[in-house]
Structures are given as structure tokens and as C-alpha cells.
Amino acid sequence: MFRKLVSLTLAALFVSAVAFAGDGHDHGKAAAAMPDMDVMMKQMQNCMVCKNMAPHMAELMPAMKMERVALNNGFAMMTTISDPKLLATYHSTCDLMTDAGAKAMALSMEDSKTMLCDFCQGIYNFSHAGGNFSVGKTPTGDMMVFASDNPENKEKLVAMEKMCEMMAAN
Numbered sequence: 001m002f003r004k005l006v007s008l009t010l011a012a013l014f015v016s017a018v019a020f021a022g023d024g025h026d027h028g029k030a031a032a033a034m035p036d037m038d039v040m041m042k043q044m045q046n047c048m049v050c051k052n053m054a055p056h057m058a059e060l061m062p063a064m065k066m067e068r069v070a071l072n073n074g075f076a077m078m079t080t081i082s083d084p085k086l087l088a089t090y091h092s093t094c095d096l097m098t099d100a101g102a103k104a105m106a107l108s109m110e111d112s113k114t115m116l117c118d119f120c121q122g123i124y125n126f127s128h129a130g131g132n133f134s135v136g137k138t139p140t141g142d143m144m145v146f147a148s149d150n151p152e153n154k155e156k157l158v159a160m161e162k163m164c165e166m167m168a169a170n
Contacts, residue, residue: 068168087140131157
């Protein structure tokens with residue numbers, strides 16, 4: 001479960017960086033709602049999980065693409081790295097974040113609020129509320145699934161999906 005949490009976080013944050021960087025197209029409300037890249041990088045550098053990925057953002061951003069798909073009990077995200085030379089960097093960074101994610105999941109709720117970025121805090125909250133996610137490496141990146149059949153998790157699931165939808169709007 002910890003490996004899944006961290007891999008999901010990594011992919012979502014990579015995609016957010018792609019979306020924040022922009023591609024020259026007007027993405028309407030999603031683009032207007034995106035935070036400043038400097039703010040995002042500061043949060044990543046101060047997050048016990050994302051600080052492992054922050055140094056690779058400039059290199060990986062141009063090669064990242066993310067797709068979000070609605071499911072009957074959640075959503076799936078697939079991250080693709082278009083440059084095969086960068087895949088090892090992507091996967092090794094995921095591994096570092098996996099270790100940090102295991103430690104993050106063991107944090108108290110109070111500590112999670114100061115040691116995690118907004119996105120990782122969302123994943124922490126979703127997971128601690130009983131939400132489930134799965135992840136697996138693919139030949140070109142990875143795939144993640146957020147799911148919950150528990151109606152009590154619906155609000156957290158919807159919040160995570162909205163955040164991921166905004167980040168995948170590239």
C-alpha cells in the first residue's frame with residue numbers, strides 16, 4: 001500500500017508540473033486554477049515524499065503525459081514518459097518516494113499537516129479514511145487507481161479526482 005501511495009503521488013505531481021508549465025494552449029478554468037510553479041516547487045521541496053522528485057522536475061516535465069479516466073468507483077491515472085532515456089530516472093525516483101511514502105503513512109494526522117504537501121496530504125487523508133489505490137509500473141511509466149465503494153469516502157475521492165483532473169489538463 002505504501003508503494004502504491006508514493007507512486008501515485010509521484011506521477012500526479014509530475015503531471016501537475018507539466019500542466020503548470022503549460023503547452024501554449026488555453027485550458028480555460030483548469031489553467032486559471034493552477035497554482036504558481038514557484039509555490040508548487042516550494043511545497044514539493046518541503047514535503048517528505050516529493051522532495052525526492054523535485055530535483056528531477058525540469059528534466060522530466062517535457063516528457064510527461066497523464067491521462068485520467070473516471071471509473072464506477074473512482075478513477076485511474078496513467079502517466080507516460082515519452083523519452084525512453086528518462087524512464088529509469090522516473091522509476092528510480094518513484095522508488096525513493098515509495099520509501100518516503102511508507103514513513104508518511106505512519107505519521108500522525110498532526111504531523112502529516114506540516115510534513116506533506118497539499119497533494120500528499122490529500123492522499124494521506126483518502127488512505128486513512130479507507131480509500132484504496134493500486135499502482136503498477138508500465139513499460140512507459142505507470143498506472144494508478146483510486147477507488148472506494150464506501151459512500152463515506154465519496155467526498156475525499158471526489159476531491160482527489162478534481163485535483164488530478166486539473167493536473168492532467170495538459
